[in-house]
Amino acid sequence: MKQVVQNYKSGELALLDVPVPGCKPGGVLVRSAYSLISTGTELMKVSEAGMSMLGKARSRPDQVAKVMQSVAVNGVPATYRKVMGKLDSYTPLGYSLCGVVEQVGTGIDDVKAGDLVACAGNEHALHAELNWVPRNLYAPVPDGLAPRHAAFGTVGAIAMQGVRQGEPQLGEVALVIGLGLIGQLVAQLLTASGVRVVGADPDPARCELAVGLGAAACGDPASTAVENAVAELTGGHGVDQVYLAAGGGSNQPVELAARLCRDRGRVVDIGKCRLDLPWNAYYEKELDVRFSRSYGPGRYDPEYELEGRDYPIGYVRWTERRNLACFLDLAARGRVDVEPLISHIAGFDDAVETYRSLKDGDLKAVAVLFRYPGQRAEETGTPAPPTVAVPAVRRGSSGGGRARGADAPVRVAFVGAGNYATSMLLPQLARRDGVALSTVVTTTALSAANARRKFGFAHATTDLDAVLGDKSVDAVFVVTRHSSHAELTRKALLAGKAVFVEKPLALTGDELAGVLAAVEESGNDRLQVGFNRRFAPLLREAKGKFGARTGPASLRYLVNAGRLQHGSWYLRQDSEGSRFTGEGGHFVDTASWLLDADPVSVYATGTPGTDGGGDVQVVLRYPDGATATISYVTTGAAGFPKETLDLVADGKVLRLDDFVRASVHGPERWVSSRLPKARDKGQSAEL
Structure with missing residues (x-):
């Protein structure tokens, strides 16, 4: 399409x-x-x-x-x-x-x-x-x-929400500044509500249009016509409401609103104009300044x-x-x-x-x-359905992968093409020999098209089943939101694909059981979870310099995760899990890799908070008595490094400073050079 x-x-x-x-x-x-x-x-x-x-x-x-x-x-x-x-x-x-x-x-x-x-x-x-x-x-x-x-309908809803914010009453007088599309609709809605409208716009054609659609008077805001009309309609008291429906960088609309609004009147901002409020003018009249947020309550609320x-x-x-x-x-x-x-x-x-x-x-x-195609130029009823060509997607029966020669490239499909996939994974794969980017699958059409254009995928689609059924695809990368990881992984394993899934693999025990059942049913256990930090070159070098342990270790991992912006999907705890559920596996995996063992017990506690549960403290115990404490905090300073780690054992200390610098203190001291380019958290080596 x-x-x-x-x-x-x-x-x-x-x-x-x-x-x-x-x-x-x-x-x-x-x-x-x-x-x-x-x-x-x-x-x-x-x-x-x-x-x-x-x-x-x-x-x-x-x-x-x-x-x-x-x-x-x-x-x-x-x-x-x-x-x-x-x-x-x-x-x-x-x-x-x-x-x-x-x-x-x-x-x-x-x-x-x-x-x-x-x-x-x-x-x-x-x-x-x-x-x-x-x-x-x-x-x-x-x-x-x-x-x-x-x-x-949508622009009408925007205009209607602005009018509702002004709370007009029968018999009042309103000034609409800016008679573009939104301003024209605001003027009509006010007129339909029994309000007399004065319009202000430098374009005479727009003023004439507004008058023809019911406005009492309109004129250029730079002339005296608007002020004279307001004085005549209000007996010199000023308008009850002003609606700012203008754009641009001029402060004239705000100043005009203060001059022509009555004492304790209302000023509603609908457009995107400059808002340097002249303090004296707004204070002396005690004007009520209100903002109208788009189409109305529910806007920008993902749950709605x-x-x-x-x-x-x-x-x-x-x-x-x-x-x-x-x-x-x-x-x-x-x-x-x-x-x-x-x-x-x-x-x-x-x-x-x-x-x-x-x-x-x-x-x-x-x-x-x-x-759009299929619409007659002067239709008045329901349009006749046009024929829309759906791009063909190669399909195949589900099952194991194709037989691949030793020199044939690995054909990869990506499910998801968000920020992490396009900034951390795909740039690495696109330039890697022996890899062919076959198909990108997303839920939105444009994100798939963008990924195809930027990284050279052969195909882009929104049809997951067609990709899983394509025998020419060897491996599937699942890089979507957390709530979909387990189900997509399960489907890809059953289709016989090798699977890379970004953390977390699952959010619940039931989801994990479903993945394990798919492995059991298919016999396909070619699954990697995207825990990249254990592959970070700086951390691997530091571990080598630290050397083998002879006694138990104490590890402290501080993760200064910080606060998220309002509306972030990471905060949808009901559907996407807590922040630690989504990200904490990184730090558990890194600690376990450094300690060369899996934990045998865990204790965790948290503080109240709105960012997916607030701060979390986790203590892990390992078979040889080693312990790891992970502090995942959202209340720290934004300027402090995100990840700092200390490993203490056998009279030695390993220190990692946010994948920028590392050091080992002991009988021999080693300090890395500060990385000249960027933090390498291991994605390239992981892939």
Whole structure:
């Protein structure tokens, strides 16, 4: 299928052939009829991509701060690879569309194949022929509402959430600053609520459009027309609410809001404009400044958006899905009219040229729609299903691997292509002789296409079963989120593949039992878990310098894991396990390798905390009486090294400082040189 993508490093726009996404449980596969270009948000992203690296950094200081933190923890080379990997990848565009349900995932009972739905989300309602959309990010389209109008659902929900934040009441007067797509919809929603609207925008055509759709008056904010209209409509008191729907670097909208708002009025920020609040003006009027977060409650909450957990209506009346459905209802009943906002409808095959025309200013538009194959130019009902070509994937019967000659390369498939796979594993394998990267499998179409482009995979797909059934594939790498490791490993073993699975192998005893049962059933025990630290060159050299032990040892391992960003999938303890469950195996394995034995007993305790259980202290005892204490902490200083280790025995001490420097103190002292390039934690030697 085709999808609109952009390379954020080069600015390149492309209509890319990507694999068809799979239909996962808890959502639906939707064939697009119309998708809407957000002429504000998307064009800002397109413009940023065309900037120099310095310009990108200036436009996103929040991302620069993250990069600097990563440098402190991981070093410059590793951070550089990670950042360049992200920048030099295709990213999706789009977040508002209407389409026909192609396939229904398990657990979905409110729509069926053939139903028309409006979809939301910058990861799910993309400019692509097919999208997988989770339950809370789609809503059925009411009868009689044209698909091209239903494609406005997401931006309509954004405007509606902004209006809700303003708490308008009948008879009030509101000022809308910025009459682009969101501003026009805000003005219409306010008018439908019995509020008189004054609009401010330097574009006369947009002012005229807003007046034609119900605004009481509109004008250039630099002129006196807006101030005069506000004075006349409010008796000189000022407006009850101001909605900031403008973008750009000017502080004029914020200053105009303070000047024209009444005492104790409300200012709602919907767009992304400069917000240097003039303190005196806002203080003297005691203005209430509010922010409107996207489509409504549920936005950025993975449990709501991805897992389909709705908020009880008695506690949260208007969620993002209910806002979406409400806007569609208003449009279907004619209370909101989006047809006059449509400046241009482009065929999907012309997507790249359409973006260029918008960016260069050749196409002046409030709203632009992409029409997908199979849509008639003037349709008003449910679109006829087009034929979408699904890329062929080589299939074979499940079972053992093919007979391979001694000189034939090992054919490798990757399941998952996230940050770790693309920054730590694939760069090593892509340049290794005797390895052929056969197929990459991901749940999202674009990540598979990116991995294929960057690392030279022969095939990219979202169909795992087809890969496991391909006899030409020798080995499967499982590099996905923790909760899927055990099941994917089990399937790959039963298919007769050699398997590398990134830690952890399993999250529960039952999951581990399933893997062991697969080994027993298939007779295939070619399984490696990704414990790479025992392969780190610096640690191996230090162990050699320490020499053989004659007495018991004491080992202390401090892991300064640090806090995670809000929303990180690592914090989804119910589904992904605690942080120590996911990462702690690294440190148990490293300690056991250094002590040349497996532990015979364990004691662990933890402190309360929100980061997957807080700090964890683990004491391991070994057959010869040696002990290892692992302190896994999330409450330490960000600037302190992540991993420090001390091994004490026989009058000697081995010290490892975060894979940058190591030393051995004893009868003879050895100190490594500081590594000139990067921390090598053993991935290359492990592979």
